[in-house]
Amino acid sequence: SGSTGGKQEEGQEQSTGTSKVIELDFNNVFPATHHLAANVFEPMEEVVKEKTDGQLKINFHHSAVLGSVTSTLDDLNGGLYDMALGVPGYFYDTDLFKLSLLELPFSFENVRDIANVQTKFMELHGEGVWGDKITYSKVGAASDPFVIYSTKEIRSVDDMKGMKVAVTNDTWNLVFEEWGVTPVQLDLADLYEGLQRGVIDAALWSTVGGMGIKLYEPAPYIVDLKMYLPISGPVIRTEALEKMPEDLRNLFVEDILPEFSEMLVDNYEKQEANAWKELEKLVEGKGEIIKLSPEAEKEFKQSAEETWNNWVDQANERGFDGEQLMNDYKQIRKELGIELPF
Amino acid sequence: MNRIDRSITLLSRYAKYISMFVQAVMMIFITISVIMRKFNHAVLGDYELVQLMLVVLVMLGLAYVQQINGHVSIGLIVDRFSKKTQRFFDGIAYLLIFFFCGLIGIINIQVAIDYFFTLRTTAILKVQLYPFVFLVGIGFIFWSLVALLNLVKVFRPTLEQE
Amino acid sequence: MPVEVIGFIGIIVMFVLMAIRVPIAIAMMVPAIIGIYYIRGWDAVSTSLHTIVWNQTSSYTLATIPMFILMGQLLYISGISSELFNMFRVWTGSLRGGLGIATVGASAIFSAASGSSLANTGTMGVVASKEMLNSGYDKSLSAGAIIAGGTLGILIPPSTAFIVYGLITEVSIGKLLIAGIIPGIILALLYMITIYVSVLIKPQFGPAVEKTSWKEKFSSFKSIYSIALLFILVIGGMYFGLFTPTEAAGVGAFGALVIGLIRRRITLKSFITALNSTLTTTSFIFAIVVGAFILSYFMVLTKIPTYLSDFLTSTNLSTLGILMLIVLMYIILGAVMDSLSMIVVTLPIILPTLVALEVDLIWFGVIVVLLIEMAMITPPIGMLCFVLNDVAPEMGGLNTIFKGALRFVIPLVIMIVLLFIFPTLALFLPSSSF
Ligand code: NA
Ligand code: NA
Numbered sequence: 058s059g060s061t062g063g064k065q066e067e068g069q070e071q072s073t074g075t076s077k078v079i080e081l082d083f084n085n086v087f088p089a090t091h092h093l094a095a096n097v098f099e100p101m102e103e104v105v106k107e108k109t110d111g112q113l114k115i116n117f118h119h120s121a122v123l124g125s126v127t128s129t130l131d132d133l134n135g136g137l138y139d140m141a142l143g144v145p146g147y148f149y150d151t152d153l154f155k156l157s158l159l160e161l162p163f164s165f166e167n168v169r170d171i172a173n174v175q176t177k178f179m180e181l182h183g184e185g186v187w188g189d190k191i192t193y194s195k196v197g198a199a200s201d202p203f204v205i206y207s208t209k210e211i212r213s214v215d216d217m218k219g220m221k222v223a224v225t226n227d228t229w230n231l232v233f234e235e236w237g238v239t240p241v242q243l244d245l246a247d248l249y250e251g252l253q254r255g256v257i258d259a260a261l262w263s264t265v266g267g268m269g270i271k272l273y274e275p276a277p278y279i280v281d282l283k284m285y286l287p288i289s290g291p292v293i294r295t296e297a298l299e300k301m302p303e304d305l306r307n308l309f310v311e312d313i314l315p316e317f318s319e320m321l322v323d324n325y326e327k328q329e330a331n332a333w334k335e336l337e338k339l340v341e342g343k344g345e346i347i348k349l350s351p352e353a354e355k356e357f358k359q360s361a362e363e364t365w366n367n368w369v370d371q372a373n374e375r376g377f378d379g380e381q382l383m384n385d386y387k388q389i390r391k392e393l394g395i396e397l398p399f
Numbered sequence: 400m401n402r403i404d405r406s407i408t409l410l411s412r413y414a415k416y417i418s419m420f421v422q423a424v425m426m427i428f429i430t431i432s433v434i435m436r437k438f439n440h441a442v443l444g445d446y447e448l449v450q451l452m453l454v455v456l457v458m459l460g461l462a463y464v465q466q467i468n469g470h471v472s473i474g475l476i477v478d479r480f481s482k483k484t485q486r487f488f489d490g491i492a493y494l495l496i497f498f499f500c501g502l503i504g505i506i507n508i509q510v511a512i513d514y515f516f517t518l519r520t521t522a523i524l525k526v527q528l529y530p531f532v533f534l535v536g537i538g539f540i541f542w543s544l545v546a547l548l549n550l551v552k553v554f555r556p557t558l559e560q561e
Numbered sequence: 562m563p564v565e566v567i568g569f570i571g572i573i574v575m576f577v578l579m580a581i582r583v584p585i586a587i588a589m590m591v592p593a594i595i596g597i598y599y600i601r602g603w604d605a606v607s608t609s610l611h612t613i614v615w616n617q618t619s620s621y622t623l624a625t626i627p628m629f630i631l632m633g634q635l636l637y638i639s640g641i642s643s644e645l646f647n648m649f650r651v652w653t654g655s656l657r658g659g660l661g662i663a664t665v666g667a668s669a670i671f672s673a674a675s676g677s678s679l680a681n682t683g684t685m686g687v688v689a690s691k692e693m694l695n696s697g698y699d700k701s702l703s704a705g706a707i708i709a710g711g712t713l714g715i716l717i718p719p720s721t722a723f724i725v726y727g728l729i730t731e732v733s734i735g736k737l738l739i740a741g742i743i744p745g746i747i748l749a750l751l752y753m754i755t756i757y758v759s760v761l762i763k764p765q766f767g768p769a770v771e772k773t774s775w776k777e778k779f780s781s782f783k784s785i786y787s788i789a790l791l792f793i794l795v796i797g798g799m800y801f802g803l804f805t806p807t808e809a810a811g812v813g814a815f816g817a818l819v820i821g822l823i824r825r826r827i828t829l830k831s832f833i834t835a836l837n838s839t840l841t842t843t844s845f846i847f848a849i850v851v852g853a854f855i856l857s858y859f860m861v862l863t864k865i866p867t868y869l870s871d872f873l874t875s876t877n878l879s880t881l882g883i884l885m886l887i888v889l890m891y892i893i894l895g896a897v898m899d900s901l902s903m904i905v906v907t908l909p910i911i912l913p914t915l916v917a918l919e920v921d922l923i924w925f926g927v928i929v930v931l932l933i934e935m936a937m938i939t940p941p942i943g944m945l946c947f948v949l950n951d952v953a954p955e956m957g958g959l960n961t962i963f964k965g966a967l968r969f970v971i972p973l974v975i976m977i978v979l980l981f982i983f984p985t986l987a988l989f990l991p992s993s994s995f
Contacts (some may be wrong), residue, residue, distance in 0.1 A: 082862075088731055089913045118907030120729050122861050127432065128612040135608020136601055137858070149521040219439065227443060227523045238437045242446040244621045245806035250735050255802030256436070269731045380679045403855040414682040422627060422843075426818070429628070429811025449811075450619040456627060457618045460844035467839045470584035470848055471947040475960060476980075477582040485582075492583040499590055503610045510611045535614055 079305075080114045082138040092265065093150060094119060096324045101317055108313060109169035115140065134190045139297040142321075143193060143289035145186075146226060152186045155377055156287070158386050161368060162232050162361035163398040167287040168329070170395050171199035172322045175287050177389045182382065192298055192310065194290035196318035201329045203284045206267050206276035207259035208252060210345070213353045214360060223248060223260035231367060235360040245270075252276045264332045265325075268339075277344020279336055282357065290318035300301060358398040407544050411462035414541060418459035425452045444524035451521070454531050456536030465496070465545040490553040496546035504540035507532055564600055568863025571659045572669065575856070576897075579941055586845075588850035593859035600862045609913070618847060621807065622728075625721050627843040628810030629677040632817045633684030634835035636671075639821030641787045645670060648781040658760030658767035661706035662697055663751045664689040668710025669717060669749040670788070676719035676806065678937060682711030682945045683842055683952050690953040693954045699766040700957045701965030702759055704742065707953075708945045708962070709752040709969040712934035718744035719799065719806045722900075722930045729908050732922045736991035738806070740923050741930065743986050744976060746933075747890035759968065777871060787820050826971040842951060846944070849974045857905060870910040880918045883979075887911055888977060895936025902935060904929065927987040929978060935973050938966040965981050 087093055089138050098117045114374050124132040130148050145153040148161065159178065165171045175197025179186075185194050211217055218237035225242075233240045241257050251257045253275035260272060263286075264279075273279065291314055298306050337346055349357065372379030390397065420510055432445035477488050511533035519528045571592035578588035617623065636642045638860045649663030656662065668685045675681050686707045693703035715722035718738035727734035760767040798804050804812050816984045821827035827835075860866060873886055894903050908929070915925060937945045940963040950959050980987055 088729060088915055090731060094913075105440055118861060119912070120904065120905075122909055123858065124612060125616045128616055129732075131608055131612050134604075135612075135613070136604045137608055147522065149522070150518065150525070192663055220434065221441065224443075230443065239434060239436070239441045240443045241441045243805060244446065244807050246728050246734060249733055249808050250799070251802075251805050253735055253802075254800060254805075256805055271733050273473065275734065275735075325576075395625055411798060415837075415840060418840055418844075419833065422836050422839060423832075425624070426628060426631060426811050426814045429808055430815040433798075433808055437803060446621060449624050450621055453620070453624045453627070454615075454618045456840075457844060457847040460840045461848060464841050464844040464994060467841065469981075470586060470845050471950075473579050474582050474583045474586045476580050478958075478960075486859070488581045491581060492587070495578070495583055496587050499587060499594060502594070502613065503590075506607045506610045507614065507775055509607075509671065522960070531619075532611070532615070536616070537610075547734055 460540030501543035508536035586852035678714035681714035705965030
């Protein structure tokens with residue numbers, strides 16, 4: 058086997074026949090049953106094998122066995138593993154805060170738009186946001202839409218008054234204030250029980266993610282907010298890249314990583330279509346998939362305006378040029394023909 | 400030696416009292432936040448505070464548990480040996496604890512310093528993380544030092560009687 | 562050297578260190594840290610020693626451990642757990658082995674308020690050990706009864722084990738918790754039978770104590786209003802959505818404090834004692850948890866878990882055969898690993914196999930919890946035995962405790978077999994309640 062007794066700092070090398078296979082460990086924070094495993098990671102293994110003539114192999118480890126999603130940044134910097142899906146939202150206390158701009162409420166109405174805006178935005182402002190030890194995919198990616206899984210019917214902002222709603226971060230604080238909603242942070246483990254027993258009345262959660270943990274059972278009213286959020290595509294330790302021969306490295310950065318992102322976007326698009334159909338069946342007779350009326354939709358969106366304005370101040374406070382970032386962002390949207398929510 | 404012994408013992412006792420206090424606070428805090436939420440005054444971030452409390456609670460107890468020899472070990476074999484042989488094996492254990500817990504301690508102090516400059520915070524309440532990571536470092540270093548003290552006593556058994 | 566070989570050497574080193582009385586937490590860390598350095602270098606060591614320690618000690622789910630233990634301590638100092646034990650004692654004490662049966666019964670009731678087997682053992686351990694030893698019970702049988710009762714803590718809801726399993730498998734945690742009820746009751750009965758049979762074989766192990774009058778028997782119910790109150794608080798609070806199963810630990814501890822104060826049994830001094838013993842138990846448990854997760858990361862690097870699962874899926878066995886192999890694997894792993902890290906490391910690997918075989922994941926969850934229980938009582942790493950040794954030194958040390966605990970592996974295996982034959986024992990309640 059490859060080792061000469063010294064420590065191997067990179068993906069372990071293993072000799073198969075005459076050529077050496079470079080192995081990369083990928084930390085998947087989702088369970089092995091998650092749709093990404095079957096629809097993206099497994100095919101990706103094949104793609105990589107084909108494109109590199111078997112010189113490169115990605116080992117996907119599921120259920121965060123190599124490290125928690127909240128420590129991805131530190132773990133990658135320290136080389137606990139080589140690759141992961143970057144989730145910037147856990148690291149807004151770093152330069153990744155810039156990306157929170159794309160996460161402002163009601164920014165996007167479909168997966169493609171986000172991916173395209175993200176690609177352009179990263180071209181302008183992506184340099185160094187992940188730190189100098191991490192290389193990110195040049196192509197943006199996105200996740201399935203966020204919806205409100207609710208125990209009661211919601212047709213307007215008014216219906217939400219007095220509800221307790223589970224959230225994962227504080228982006229929605231101001232919006233919730235306008236809605237008269239109490240934001241609640243719960244352990245993922247407590248979400249289902251929380252909805253079932255009425256600790257909370259609703260959860261602002263991803264469609265597919267919520268389906269995975271069966272939130273539709275206790276909360277069968279699913280409000281389509283047309284609210285899509287970005288996720289970062291795959292990221293890789295720069296050191297792991299540098300250990301590759303130059304042609305392989307170029308192939309990886311120029312071809313494999315972007316294709317990985319594409320597959321993510323594709324998958325989420327397909328998943329979303331399926332998810333709506335499936336949810337429709339699952340809540341039949343128990344709840345409803347609620348499409349908002351144009352007036353209600355406008356009202357929901359309007360409530361986010363203050364959050365948008367507030368972002369510039371927050372960015373400035375953190376030492377970024379908030380106006381510049383916001384202007385560039387709006388310019389990109391304009392160029393791509395994506396309207397602002399209000 | 401005796402002075403060092405006494406100060407380490409004293410420090411790990413203070414650490415223990417803080418840890419016990421945090422334990423009581425955690426219990427009351429969870430209850431209060433449950434009640435507040437019932438009346439729609441949920442404090443977003445109560446969850447984060449419990450997590451931080453757990454860090455303090457655990458870290459400040461590690462050294463004390465070493466002091467009372469409370470870290471679990473299996474004596475199935477060594478218990479049957481002579482006192483002298485037992486002391487030898489205990490010496491190995493103390494040396495390992497001293498070295499590896501010291502290592503974990505120093506690494507976490509370095510991370511704490513790093514977090515101090517990079518201003519890493521919790522996600523919602525924006526609580527600075529460095530003091531807590533620093534506590535992780537301190538917790539393990541105390542543990543390491545108590546083991547060092549035990550190690551010295553292995554070689555100078557008379558100290559134990561003092 | 563191939564990484565798998567490094568992994569095996571690491572495991573051997575761990576055992577050698579354990580054998581020479583190195584604390585378990587350290588015995589797991591030492592080969593793991595050296596192994597991580599060898600496979601991935603210094604940066605990975607320094608990062609993992611920060612992020613793994615941090616992730617485990619700042620885990621909201623794990624915060625239930627100190628809270629449930631504190632609740633148990635407070636119930637102990639307010640005399641509630643002894644009254645609970647006493648209620649069972651007056652009914653069964655006159656039987657041979659009756660105190661052991663009482664211990665299991667009291668533990669089963671206690672489990673309905675506590676979500677942690679560690680807390681269960683810690684609390685009932687203090688109460689029941691004194692009673693049994695004073696009545697001339699055999700030390701190892703007494704220890705075994707307490708530990709067997711303790712295991713029920715994670716099978717009868719609430720349960721931290723089901724919460725962790727549900728998180729990894731994305732199965733409804735609510736259904737999992739309900740699935741544990743019937744097997745929990747059956748297992749408690751099996752434990753009682755085990756005690757009874759042990760005493761039939763060796764009568765001197767559990768002499769009968771004084772007969773009690775019917776009047777005494779019925780008046781014993783009066784004393785349990787406090788624990789009933791706590792159940793109403795904990796179970797009712799969860800049922801009516803006042804708090805979540807995770808929060809129940811903290812609220813339960815607070816409730817125990819209030820009940821103890823009302824009964825004027827808790828003083829500042831005894832409260833501090835309770836905090837102190839919770840602290841020592843919590844600290845050594847977390848030291849082991851941290852050690853176990855560092856070891857887990859090392860194990861994943863060595864690919865040993867992957868080989869294991871590849872082996873499982875490559876066998877040409879039937880579903881039943883593969884499931885039995887998996888159970889066997891867990892019994893072996895459970896003997897040597899901490900139960901929590903065992904589940905976290907291996908479950909993600911075998912999960913796809915289970916899904917492919919269309920195994921009911923709720924049913925399997927109950928099996929896994931039974932296997933965790935087994936892992937918690939078998940040497941060399943048996944957390945419940947450690948806890949009992951901590952709270953009841955008069956039991957005569959770990960050797961005696963492990964010896965006593967081992968006989969309760971039999972009812973656990975019987976329970977697993979029962980579930981294989983009658984899956985509905987686990988699935989009936991969850992499928993009918995939704
Ligand atoms: Na329980
Ligand atoms: Na075990």
